[in-house]
């Protein structure tokens with residue numbers, strides 16, 4: 050897609066995107082991580098900038114992605130760092146898109162020296178729950194600490210299981226998180242991790258449901274930003 054062919058419908062808006070995976074240290078040389086490539090979040094940041102937005106990209110670990118043109122990138126390591134940086138930039142954001150794979154847990158203690166095999170080797174890793182950044186943003190907005198008209202977007206990679214199908218889980222997650230839009234990737238059907246295309250749904254807190262056709266991450270970014278644009282208050 051050529052940048053000059055895109056509508057300049059995000060001029061004057063600040064879009065904050067988180068992308069990639071966090072890494073939770075165990076000791077100076079080891080961490081708990083995840084398989085997020087960061088590609089979808091980077092595509093969102095790139096397309097938002099091409100549509101005229103000022104874009105801040107808070108990036109965890111990615112598959113070696115280059116910073117998109119005209120995007121301000123802040124690198125983070127842990128979920129706690131991502132949380133700090135996202136909250137700081139959210140104060141001025143018109144839109145926050147949480148595309149990052151934020152670790153749900155971190156090792157309860159981080160050893161200051163390398164864990165060694167031997168008599169006192171650990172047999173398990175105690176974990177502590179990390180804060181839910183997306184839920185905190187929604188809470189802060191409701192409490193008046195973030196702009197009331199801010200549009201908050203979450204991502205979810207879901208599989209069906211014995212308790213329900215992908216959409217059932219996704220609707221429940223949207224309700225639980227309280228965000229305005231939830232981008233749902235159906236995984237285990239050739240989608241999501243470490244591939245260049247996605248498939249799923251875009252669910253709105255207004256009850257709207259849009260199927261997202263199988264396409265490039267840039268196309269999905271376009272669909273998501275179209276839905277965001279429709280929810281933005283008129284420019285001041």
Ligand code: CTP
Pocket residue numbers: 128147148149150151152153179180181182183184202203204205206
């Ligand atoms: N998220 C977040 N902070 C966390 C975990 C997740 O902000 N500590 C955000 C993700 O960036 C994503 C959304 O929440 O936008 C949904 O993430 P997901 O892992 O699907 O949701 P969870 O509530 O962690 O549910 P699950 O138990 O299924 O992992």
Ligand code: CA
Pocket residue numbers: 151152153
């Ligand atoms: Ca999670």
